[in-house]
Amino acid sequence: MSDSVLYNMNGGDHIEPRDIVLEDYEIIQKKVDEYHIENSKMAFANLYSYKFLHYPRIWFSNDSLIVFCTADAANPCIFPPLCSEDELISMINLARDYFERTFNSPLRIRDCDETFICKMKNAGFRFKRHERRDQWEYIYSSQNLSELKGRSLHKRRNRINKFLSSFPNYRYARMNDSHKEQVLEFHDYWCRLRDCESDETLEYEKDAIITLFEIMEAVPIYGGLILIDGEVKGFQMGTRLNKDTYVTLVEKAELAPEYDGIYAMLNRDTASDIREQFRFVNRQQDMGVPGLRKAKLSWKPEKLLVCDMLMLEE
Numbered sequence: 227m228s229d230s231v232l233y234n235m236n237g238g239d240h241i242e243p244r245d246i247v248l249e250d251y252e253i254i255q256k257k258v259d260e261y262h263i264e265n266s267k268m269a270f271a272n273l274y275s276y277k278f279l280h281y282p283r284i285w286f287s288n289d290s291l292i293v294f295c296t297a298d299a300a301n302p303c304i305f306p307p308l309c310s311e312d313e314l315i316s317m318i319n320l321a322r323d324y325f326e327r328t329f330n331s332p333l334r335i336r337d338c339d340e341t342f343i344c345k346m347k348n349a350g351f352r353f354k355r356h357e358r359r360d361q362w363e364y365i366y367s368s369q370n371l372s373e374l375k376g377r378s379l380h381k382r383r384n385r386i387n388k389f390l391s392s393f394p395n396y397r398y399a400r401m402n403d404s405h406k407e408q409v410l411e412f413h414d415y416w417c418r419l420r421d422c423e424s425d426e427t428l429e430y431e432k433d434a435i436i437t438l439f440e441i442m443e444a445v446p447i448y449g450g451l452i453l454i455d456g457e458v459k460g461f462q463m464g465t466r467l468n469k470d471t472y473v474t475l476v477e478k479a480e481l482a483p484e485y486d487g488i489y490a491m492l493n494r495d496t497a498s499d500i501r502e503q504f505r506f507v508n509r510q511q512d513m514g515v516p517g518l519r520k521a522k523l524s525w526k527p528e529k530l531l532v533c534d535m536l537m538l539e540e
Contacts, residue, residue, distance in 0.1 A: 241324040243283035243294050246273055250284065251445050257291045257308040259468055264531050265337045266363055266473040266508045268293065268305060271445050271465035275437040275475070278430045290317050295336060303334035303535070306342045315349050322538055337361065337533040346536065356535040360514030363531040364522045366507045368472065371497035371525065378526050382490050389487030393454050398495040401449030401461065406439045409451070412458040416478045435476060438463050448472065450496045452479065452488060459485065460492045464500075472504040493525070 254270045257263075266272060273282045273293065283294040290309035296302045302325070307317040322333040338346075338355075346353060374383050389396075401409070413432055422428035438447050445465065452460035460479030467473045474496075479488045497507055506528065512519040 241285050241287075241292070241320050243285040243292070243324075246277070246282050246284050248274065248441060248444060253286070254284070254291065255466075261308050262468050263308070264339065264363070264365065264468070264471065264508065265305070265533060266467060266510045267337060269465050269467045269473045269475075271438060271441065271447060272473065272475060274441065274445075275434040278433070279427065287317075287320075289313070292317060292321055301334065302329055302331065303336045306335060306338055311345060311349075314345060318346075318349070318351060318538070333538040335536045335538075338536050339532045339534075343532075343534070343536065352539040353536040354539065356537065358534050361511045361533040363511050363533060364509045364525075364527040365471070365529040365531055366497075366509065366525060367528050368497045368501035368504055368507050370528075371507055372494060372501050374494060381524065382494075385487035385490040386494060387487075389485070389491050392484065392487075395454075396459075396491070397453045398491075398499070399451045399453055400499060401451055401463065403439055403442050405449075405451060405458075405461075406436075408458045409435065409439075409461050412461065413478060416481070419481050431476060435463065438465075438475065448496075448500055450492065450499055452492050452495070460488050462492055462496045464496070466504070467508060470505040471508055472500050472506070473508045474510065 251270045251274075254268075254273075258268055258270075267280065273280065279297060280295045281297045283296055285292045285294070290307060290313050292307045293305045294302065295305065304321055307314065307321070309317050318333070325331050325333045335342075335346075335353075336358075343355065370379075374386070399405075410432065413435060417423075417428065417432070420428065422431070441447065447463060447465055449461060449463040451458050460477075462474060462477040464472050464474045477489070477492065479485070479492055500507070508531075509522060509525075509527075511533070512522050
């Protein structure tokens with residue numbers, strides 16, 4: 227589907243968002259690259275495969291794109307529009323009018339970084355800013371993750387060395403579509419241990435993994451496996467966000483104590499695999515989980531990407 231078709235089908239003075247489809251990949255990727263978006267949720271594979279999290283809808287007009295998040299019917303929102311600064315005022319006003327007409331609600335804009343917030347201030351918009359620390363994203367140097375040099379990362383190296391002492395013959399393999407059944411079998415096993423049925427997000431995650439395999443030929447999906455005696459003991463899947471950033475979408479590995487260090491090994495090996503293509507790795511947010519926050523900080527991120535919520539005022 228050409229850009230012109232996508233634009234013309236949604237143009238006009240009123241917003242009419244529609245569901246995202248696979249054919250939208252090229253145009254969405256083009257806009258994400260153009261504006262060098264760092265937010266992992268704007269990666270096409272994330273929007274498309276994890277629909278159950280955000281229920282994304284999109285609207286194109288001329289050279290602008292707005293992505294809606296409609297998962298919470300009581301609190302719908304948009305992501306920061308992908309448009310020029312000249313178009314920002316008109317895009318925000320169109321979105322605000324749509325929210326008033328459709329939801330009888332003020333416009334909410336989620337995952338706003340400091341740059342976008344400054345643009346909104348400069349454009350003269352009045353809004354309330356809600357800090358959402360649990361949604362801030364962790365961005366790392368792929369080189370640092372793969373080399374783990376320096377005293378600050380010695381605990382990570384120790385975990386890896388412990389794993390290597392227990393499994394010196396482990397093997398890392400780049401994932402492809404032939405690994406689908408092995409990965410899904412391991413995911414089922416992992417879910418039995420973690421009782422995924424008690425967590426809605428984990429329960430639906432298998433569908434996302436299946437979708438990632440299904441779109442591998444059309445969308446850049448990357449992944450790696452940790453194999454021990456030929457069996458999958460851990461895997462990671464991710465995608466291209468922008469020209470120099472890879473996003474980790476899903477990561478699972480053995481939970482038993484004897485496999486201590488396997489997550490660190492998987493993280494390091496995947497970073498080594500993709501570092502020639504991507505300078506940075508976005509490992510997404512910590513969701514406010516204390517242990518997860520501590521772990522993500524221990525890998526020494528290059529940047530914490532602010533992802534706050536703005537609510538427009540009259």
